[in-house]
Amino acid sequence: DAKTTQPPSMDCAEGRAANLPCNHSTISGNEYVYWYRQIHSQGPQYIIHGLKNNETNEMASLIITEDRKSSTLILPHATLRDTAVYYCISLTFQGSARQLTFGSGTQLTVLP
């Protein structure tokens, strides 16, 4: 099973870029890296995922290293509403299904 390691907490000034790192050194070659976030007392929200190439959508950018052992989620202009726990997620193989296994996550606090 691929495991992920994230710093427990980070602060970011409002309007600045937030860069959230994740180590996933045991991820398999065909497994995607997923990022979700959870705002307090709400359900997790999908942000982005990628395999090898860098990805960008309306919420964030995902930079994956060439060896795929780590990735960085970038929120280009953090706002107070981006304060949340951010999960870098591995996939666990169970029989014929692959399931999300949440790591401990990073509490991002965006400061005014």
Add this chain to the structure above:
Amino acid sequence: DTEVTQTPKHLVMGMTNKKSLKCEQHMGHRAMYWYKQKAKKPPELMFVYSYEKLSINESVPSRFSPECPNSSLLNLHLHALQPEDSALYLCASSHGTSGRETQYFGPGTRLLVL
């Protein structure tokens, strides 16, 4: 529509009660999930249904009984729970279970067992 709905939002029950949590999605997803989340911990997978059949049971105690009446609905029946079962119960759905589909989560049901 990318919404997963869960009812009730809050539930308080005694250890001898029987209650049910409900989850609904209308995105045409064929995989649905139950997760349990304790305070300040990440969500933990409990059950996975794929095409209305239970495909994964993560060694969950029998006092939790899932049911998938159709492709849009997922229930979690609760009976004889313990106080340590108090948690946020999250439902999610996805197109399939290959691992390349985004899971969409509901807002959760916050359960308190007295």
